Amino acid sequence: MHTFIHDPIDVTVSFSQNKILPKLIRWNERDYKIETVNLVHTTREGNKRIFYFSVSDLTNYFKLKLDSEYLEWYLVELYTDG
Amino acid sequence: MDNRIYLHIDMNSYFASVEQQANPFLRGKPIAITGKHSDDPEQTRSVVTTASIEAKRLGVKTAMSTWQAKRICPSLILYPGDPEKYADITHRFNAIFQEFTHNVHQFSVDESFLDVTEQAKDSLGALYIAQTIRERLKEEYGAWITASIGIGPTKLMAKLAGESVKPNGLTIVYPDELLSFIDTRPLEDLCGIGPKMHQRLNELGLFTFKDIRACDPTYLQETFNSYGIWLYESAHGKDSSAILSSLEKSVFTTNSSSTYAPPKSVGHSYTLPHDTHDPLEIKRYLLALSDNVAWRLRRDGLLARRVKLTLRYSDFTYTSQQKLFQEPLADGYKIFQNAWSILKQIYCAEESVRLVGVSVSELFQGSEQQPLFLEDRKRSALTKALDTIQRRYGSSSWTRATLLHTKLKNRSSGFHFDHEQ
Numbered sequence: 108m109h110t111f112i113h114d115p116i117d118v119t120v121s122f123s124q125n126k127i128l129p130k131l132i133r134w135n136e137r138d139y140k141i142e143t144v145n146l147v148h149t150t151r152e153g154n155k156r157i158f159y160f161s162v163s164d165l166t167n168y169f170k171l172k173l174d175s176e177y178l179e180w181y182l183v184e185l186y187t188d189g
Numbered sequence: 190m191d192n193r194i195y196l197h198i199d200m201n202s203y204f205a206s207v208e209q210q211a212n213p214f215l216r217g218k219p220i221a222i223t224g225k226h227s228d229d230p231e232q233t234r235s236v237v238t239t240a241s242i243e244a245k246r247l248g249v250k251t252a253m254s255t256w257q258a259k260r261i262c263p264s265l266i267l268y269p270g271d272p273e274k275y276a277d278i279t280h281r282f283n284a285i286f287q288e289f290t291h292n293v294h295q296f297s298v299d300e301s302f303l304d305v306t307e308q309a310k311d312s313l314g315a316l317y318i319a320q321t322i323r324e325r326l327k328e329e330y331g332a333w334i335t336a337s338i339g340i341g342p343t344k345l346m347a348k349l350a351g352e353s354v355k356p357n358g359l360t361i362v363y364p365d366e367l368l369s370f371i372d373t374r375p376l377e378d379l380c381g382i383g384p385k386m387h388q389r390l391n392e393l394g395l396f397t398f399k400d401i402r403a404c405d406p407t408y409l410q411e412t413f414n415s416y417g418i419w420l421y422e423s424a425h426g427k428d429s430s431a432i433l434s435s436l437e438k439s440v441f442t443t444n445s446s447s448t449y450a451p452p453k454s455v456g457h458s459y460t461l462p463h464d465t466h467d468p469l470e471i472k473r474y475l476l477a478l479s480d481n482v483a484w485r486l487r488r489d490g491l492l493a494r495r496v497k498l499t500l501r502y503s504d505f506t507y508t509s510q511q512k513l514f515q516e517p518l519a520d521g522y523k524i525f526q527n528a529w530s531i532l533k534q535i536y537c538a539e540e541s542v543r544l545v546g547v548s549v550s551e552l553f554q555g556s557e558q559q560p561l562f563l564e565d566r567k568r569s570a571l572t573k574a575l576d577t578i579q580r581r582y583g584s585s586s587w588t589r590a591t592l593l594h595t596k597l598k599n600r601s602s603g604f605h606f607d608h609e610q
Contacts, residue, residue, distance in 0.1 A: 146211040
């Protein structure tokens with residue numbers, strides 16, 4: 108299953124080795140423990156910088172968006188294996 | 190020509206490998222990155238912009254239509270492209286290359302040339318730099334995004350070397366091995382010999398680089414003009430083009446009599462979500478494309494004198510026409526008005542339209558004159574204000590009311606990114 112959404116989420120992160128590493132996401136009242144941060148990239152919306160984190164647990168790929176101006180997290184893409 | 194050392198770095202199956210790095214559930218599977226994120230779940234109107242290594246092994250090729258690709262490979266996963274992601278990765282890997290030399294030429298979204306003559310000193314130094322770059326890419330992006338690297342005494346040879354081993358190759362061509370190496374490559378592998386030229390050369394009895402070297406250079410020049418000279422020199426492994434560092438470019442620009450050469454044209458074309466007869470729907474897309482073109486003109490301080498409209502019908506035939514503006518301009522609505530007047534003349538109403546394109550040319554630096562009429566002055570002031578908003582908040586920050594349901598989706602392409610245009 109592959110869906111594109113824009114749902115606000117809660118994210119627990121760690122700051123280490125000059126990186127932000129999402130560790131846990133809470134979406135639709137369910138917690139997902141992040142196993143790997145696969146890729147991080149940034150884009151611009153006008154002057155604003157947006158960070159995208161491509162992360163996964165054992166069965167799901169999540170693309171997380173961090174709005175650096177408002178410090179808000181969103182789940183923007185979900186891919187479930189199988 | 191002094192002995193220089195060039196690296197050619199080509200990211201393997203670039204868009205596909207970026208997605209496989211991002212999403213581990215795509216790894217090891219045949220995937221094809223499609224042109225744009227579409228509302229059509231089957232993505233039948235798109236093309237393959239990049240196929241993964243696994244897909245290529247099963248016969249899927251770049252630029253193939255998606256329905257054709259699925260027919261060849263039913264297990265193929267069609268994955269919509271994410272051009273903003275690829276653009277960021279492209280900028281970052283070119284920044285890595287700049288750590289090794291300032292003489293970097295970004296050839297396309299996934300290829301760059303590096304002149305490492307001073308840094309490497311010799312072939313062993315070049316090999317060390319190539320390996321170090323490979324390690325840096327892996328450290329920065331992960332193991333799934335790989336590159337083929339070619340090393341040679343000219344850019345042409347470095348590219349030919351790099352493309353001889355894919356994926357993840359590292360190939361060096363030494364100056365005294367140029368001819369023996371080039372003779373192992375087919376003609377069509379050389380950058381600058383496309384399928385039509387390859388066929389033409391074959392028709393003239395030229396099948397190998399050895400055949401071209403055996404030709405009289407005068408004959409090649411008479412047959413192909415300056416391209417013939419290039420062909421002859423390339424068959425000898427020669428290429429006089431160099432890479433300027435950004436400092437050298439700025440010095441050259443300051444000293445030359447023409448400090449800036451605007452592009453020849455600026456344009457946008459768009460494959461519609463479905464073929465349509467509906468003039469209102471076509472009109473809306475034409476207006477959206479005209480606004481995009483106008484924004485790019487104003488952003489770069491350009492005015493245009495000519496507009497060209499292109500239509501592609503559902504049977505893939507084309508029609509196009511152009512006209513001169515009454516005065517140079519960079520206003521989206523005026524571009525649209527002119528393009529629409531062309532469309533009314535050339536559109537064949539019996540046919541469905543698949544693609545609409547608008548481009549402007551005869552560009553020069555300047556800004557529109559202050560309008561005389563109040564309504565035009567108001568629109569000009571509004572445009573300036575909207576440009577300020579767009580610069581601050583991005584391209585999706587405003588739209589015309591009539592275009593609320595008409596959205597142009599960004600495409601993935603091998604040579605440029607729409608959102609950076």
